[in-house]
Amino acid sequence: MTGQIIGIAGATVTVDMAGLKLYERVQVGHAGFTGExxxxxxxxxxxxxxxxxRGLGVGEPARGLGMPLTVQLGPGLLAGMYDGLQRPLERWRAAQGPFIKGGIELSPLDFARRWRFFPLLREGAEVVAGTVLGHVEEGPFRHLISAAAAGKIGRLPEGEFTLAEPLGTFADGGEILAVQQWPVRRPRPYRKKLPASQPLITGQRAIDFLFPLARGGTAIFPGGFGTGKTILEQAIAKFADVDLVVYVGCGERGNEMAELLEEFRTLTDPWRGAGLMVRTMVVVNTSNMPVAxxxxxxxxxVTMAEYYRDMGFHVLLLADSLSRWAEALREISSSLEEMPGEEGYPTYLASRLAGFMERAGVVETLGGQTGSLSMILSVSPPGGDFTEPVTQACLRTAGAFFMLDTSLAHSRHFPAINWFQSYSLYEKELTGHFNEKVDPRWGELCRRCREVLQKEEALREVAEIVGVEGLQDADRLLMKVAERIREDFLAQNAYTEDAFSPPDKxxxxxxxxxxFYDQAVARLKTGALLDEVLKGETKANNKDGQDRQDEGKAET
Ligand SMILES: Nc1ncnc2c1ncn2[C@@H]1O[C@H](COP(=O)(O)OP(=O)(O)O)[C@@H](O)[C@H]1O
Ligand SMILES: [Mg+2]
Known part of the structure; x- marks a missing residue:
């Protein structure tokens, strides 16, 4: 179906075509730009x-493609870097030079590469959509190939093939392909959702210990400018105990993405030992790219993440930042002259965000595997005001909330996760797991850690009036211990070895x-002086002071 452009307002283009469908993919202009x-x-x-x-004109042609916006799914997506339309940025740049133009169709997959296919099923087997047919080896991963539709297998030999060739045929002559298209707005199907009961170790103590996340869970961390959102997303991308990571740079600075990729090429996954890049897919839509x-x-x-989840992998989707997507929704909505909701965001903002976050979860796949998709999403509330609509909408759906605190960031306590305001709904379920698998003291230590921090808060108010010297020794000791918890335990410098903290550490x-606290309390009881009790401690503090100076150097 074809027509013409009759109006253009920013990223929204009006075409004179009847009979299109909502969310149908349309190409507009001589250049063939993609839209929905x-x-x-x-x-x-x-x-x-x-x-x-820019440069698009009224009167230029438009063409409905009769299908929604889809992604291409098949072996070879890992380690890739794509734009929002899943074009592989490196090959694109190689083809066009640094000034890449839109309107180009470029497959994310390499159709010339040869893969070895290992079939699981034989001739005559009856399959349904999602049945595992066999696998290829994609880096260190077993990439399962599943049936796209139901049928009876005719031929399915082991052997080498390219993605341009069928793997085999159905008994009725239909081709069996390793590549499929999937509409991005439609969640990929699974047999059933399972409870999220396994931890997702992030390597960040403040998260893993105080506000643990489950595989299949969702977490958001809102924080104002400079509170460490990007650094935290990147640290988690490096150290998270998952099979695969999908990192979306959404509306943030391009140089940060370039640095991330450069770094990832040199690092290894601390859990599985393979290169970090082979487990990662990056989708970039930085601030210099089209907002829509x-x-x-x-x-x-999220669709690529689900595709690998469907092979039984544990996949983590990281996005920095969700607010930039919400801003794009606002821009589009206003150019459509829709009735605005709170702060100009569309009235469907909350349902759109929730619909996206609900694609996370642990599932039993159509092929009978267990896979999970977890999400850790940053939010950038303007002025660090958490009452704004995007933060509030995300809060309603997310299972964990890490509040990044501007005053902690100012005092250079990173990650700036506020230990009083943050929460995790997975904590109860996971404590048992940590007690059993890591250390039987885990839950109790956690309770005591919070208790010390709370008491410190109460004592701080007293100390403001009477001065620290006016406090009793037991209270001054507690404040010392709380300081150590904050500075040596909850804080974690992303630029040192300590950036990654496995559960046993x-x-x-x-x-x-x-x-140390217990022993010190006991010694105070037997009449020892606080200064004596803290003596060993003072040395440790000096050493920390040195560390902190070193950190300062590393950053500059
Ligand atoms: N874990 C960390 N360790 C050390 N420094 C950090 C850490 N997190 C953040 N920072 C410091 O804070 C700065 C801002 O962090 P960034 O992630 O860019 O903030 P945001 O994305 O929230 O604007 C960084 O450049 C770095 O100096
Ligand atoms: Mg940032």
């Missing part, structure tokens, strides 16, 4: 265009601090 239908009238439709519309495409990048990323550190 977001509004339908009797004789015209409005298309949200995911490429830079942030929406596409979010959906492209985490528990050893906190147990060390609380053991």
């Amino acid at each position: 239908v977001v509004r339908l009238d009797r004789e015209r439709a409005v298309v949200q265009v995911y490429e830079d519309t 495409a942030r929406e596409a990048s979010i959906y492209t990323a 985490t528990v050893a550190l906190i147990a060390g601090i609380l053991d």
Whole structure:
């Protein structure tokens, strides 16, 4: 179906075509820019265009493709870097040079590469959509190939093939392909959701110990400018105990993404030992790229994540930041002259965000595997005001909330996760797991750690009035211990070895601090002076002081 452009307003383009469908993919202009239908009238439709519309003119052609926006799924997506429309950025740049233009169709997959296919099923087997047919080896991963539709296997030999060739045939002659298309807005199906009961270790003590996350869970961390959102997302991308990571750079600075990729190429996954890049897929839609495409990048990323979840992998989707997508929604909504909701965001903001976050979870896949998709999403509330609509909407759906605190960031306590305001709904369920698998003291240490921090808070108020010297020795001791918990345990410098803290290190550190506390209390009771009790401690403090200076140097 073809027509013409009759109006252009930023990223929204009006075309004179009847009979399009909502969210149908449309190509507009001589350049063939990709967009989706977001509004339908009797004789015209409005298309949200995911490429830079500068230079586009009224009267240029438009073409409905009769299908929604899809991604291509198949072996070879890992280690790739894509734009919101899943174009592989490196090959794209190689083809066009540094000034890449939109409107180009470029498959994310390499159709020339040869793969060896190992079939699992034989001739005559009956399959349904999602049945595992066999696998190829993608880096260190077993990439399962599943049936896209039901049928009876005719031929399915072992052997080498390219993605351009069928793997085999169905008994009725239909081809069996290793590549499939999937509409990005439609969640991929599974047999059933399972409870999220396994921890997702992030390597960040403040999270793993105080506000643990479950595989299949969702966490958001809102924080104002400079509170460490990007550094935290990147640290988790490096150290998280998952099989695969999908990282979406959504509307943030491009140089941060470039640095991340450079670093990832040199690092290894601390859990599985393979290179970090082979477990990672990156979707970039940085601040210099078209705003509307942030929406596409979010959906492209989650669909690729689900595809690997469906092979039984534990996949983590990281996005920095969800607010930039919400801003794109606001921009589009306002150019459609929709009735604005709170702060100009569309009234469907909350349901759109929830719909996306609900794609996380642990599932039993159609092929009978267990896979999970977890999400850790940053939010950038303007002015660090958490009452704003995006933070509030995310809060309603997320299972964990890490509040990044501007005053902690100012005092250079990173990650700036506020230990009073944050929460995790997974904590109860996971404590049992940590007690059993890591250390039987885990839950109790956790309770005591919080208790010390709370008491410190109460004592601080007293100390403000009477001065620290006016406090009793037992209270001054507690304040010292709380300081150690904050500075040596909860704080974690992303630029040192300490950036990654596996659970056994985490528990050893906190147990060390609380053991010291117990011994010190006992000594005070037998009449020792506080200064004597803290003597060993003072040395440790000097050493920390040195560490902190070194950290300062590393950053500059
Ligand atoms: N874990 C950390 N360890 C050390 N420094 C950190 C850490 N997190 C953040 N920082 C410091 O804070 C700065 C801002 O962090 P960034 O992640 O860019 O903030 P945001 O994305 O929230 O604007 C960093 O450049 C770094 O100096
Ligand atoms: Mg940032």
